[in-house]
Amino acid sequence: xxxxxxxxxxxxxxxxxxxxxxxTFHALGVQMLRKDHALAGLKSTFTIMDSSDSASxxxxxxxxxxxxxxxxxxxxxxxxxxxxxxxxxAFNQASDEDQAQIAKAYATYARQLxxxxxxxxxxxxxxxxxxxxxxxxxxxxxxxxxxxxLVDEVQDTNATQYALLKLMVGAxxxxxxxGDDDQAIYGWRGATVENLGDLARDYPLxxxxxxxxNYRSTNNILQAANxxxxxxxxxxxxxxxxxxxxxxxxxLLATEHEDAxxxx
Numbered sequence: 001x002x003x004x005x006x007x008x009x010x011x012x013x014x015x016x017x018x019x020x021x022x023x024t025f026h027a028l029g030v031q032m033l034r035k036d037h038a039l040a041g042l043k044s045t046f047t048i049m050d051s052s053d054s055a056s057x058x059x060x061x062x063x064x065x066x067x068x069x070x071x072x073x074x075x076x077x078x079x080x081x082x083x084x085x086x087x088x089x090a091f092n093q094a095s096d097e098d099q100a101q102i103a104k105a106y107a108t109y110a111r112q113l114x115x116x117x118x119x120x121x122x123x124x125x126x127x128x129x130x131x132x133x134x135x136x137x138x139x140x141x142x143x144x145x146x147x148x149x150l151v152d153e154v155q156d157t158n159a160t161q162y163a164l165l166k167l168m169v170g171a172x173x174x175x176x177x178x179g180d181d182d183q184a185i186y187g188w189r190g191a192t193v194e195n196l197g198d199l200a201r202d203y204p205l206x207x208x209x210x211x212x213x214n215y216r217s218t219n220n221i222l223q224a225a226n227x228x229x230x231x232x233x234x235x236x237x238x239x240x241x242x243x244x245x246x247x248x249x250x251x252l253l254a255t256e257h258e259d260a261x262x263x264x
Contacts, residue, residue, distance in 0.1 A: 021146075025161050029124035032131065036138050040127045047118040054109075054120045061108035062101070073102045080106065081122035082158040082190035084129070125160045132167040143170040154179030154199070158190040166202065173203050181235040197235045214240050218247025 021028070030048070037044050049057070055070050062073060076099070080090045087107035094100040113119060119127060132139040146168050151157075154177045157165070169175045177199060184193040200206055214222055222240040229238075255261040 025157075025164065026121065026124045029128045029164070032128040032142065033119070033124065036128075036131050036135075039131045039135050039138060041114065042119070043117050045117070047116065048124070049113070049118050049120045051121070053118075057109055057112045057116075058105060061105040061112065073105055076102050077106045077109065078122050079190050081126050082160050084126070084159050084163065122160070125164055129160055129163045129167065132164070139167060139170070142168060143172075147172075147174060149175040151175065151177045152179075155181055155184040155193045155196055156186040156191045157195050158192060162192075162195045162198065173205075182229045182232055182238075193235070208236065210236065210238055212238050212240055214242045217242055218244045220247045220250055224250055 023031075033040060033042065033046070034044065037046060051074070055067075055074055058070050058073055058077070059065060062070065064070065077090075080087075080103075085093075087103060087110055090106055091100060091103035094103050113123070132142060149165070149169050151165055154162075156179075165175070165177075179196050181193050181196050184191065187193070200208070217225075217240075219242050222242055226240055253264060255264065
């Protein structure tokens with residue numbers, strides 16, 4: 001579930017599955033926008049742009065046709081959106097002329113999306129965050145609908161996903177978040193492992209339960225893993241262990257290439 005970060009939400013505490021909703025953040029965002037499209041200035045028939053559609057709009061906004069530059073601009077705008085940075089803020093904090101040009105294109109791109117009554121993939125979370133932040137009635141309605149929340153892979157969430165989580169759970173904070181700071185792999189696309197640390201700051205009554213027992217590996221493997229991850233910066237220290245005994249010694253095998261490694 002690491003790709004898009006699954007969100008499991010339910011408004012029913014009974015044993016059956018009535019009211020259960022299991023989705024990614026993005027799929028949940030689509031549901032929110034379909035319900036509250038007017039609050040985002042959209043018609044109910046708004047279009048979701050795919051990557052190639054977005055690239056075409058950016059090509060017009062930048063006034064260039066170089067695919068590499070367009071992809072770079074697309075990636076930068078996505079990072080800005082996932083960090084809740086507006087076009088104006090992006091321009092004001094641009095570090096060089098290239099970033100300033102992308103920030104200008106970002107503003108044009110945003111206007112184009114609105115004119116086309118369209119959203120891109122990042123808007124599927126960013127716009128629900130905006131709606132729940134600015135409209136208390138919608139926020140209370142969704143908080144009542146999503147009374148209990150379970151979020152997986154929190155270490156791979158970005159700023160908008162974390163903001164949406166906070167807006168969904170509200171003051172009751174009836175949620176469970178599962179994550180591991182030693183398995184953060186999506187920083188290149190805006191995810192921030194600091195969200196795990198922010199949970200403790202934002203929810204001081206949070207109860208931390210460490211899942212240190214491993215049910216798959218032997219202790220020789222886990223001791224090597226403990227030695228390796230001991231060098232990582234720590235939000236929550238952990239020590240992995242197993243009831244499967246020491247197991248076989250770890251062997252280091254050198255191969256000529258990845259195909260040879262796969263054949264072992």
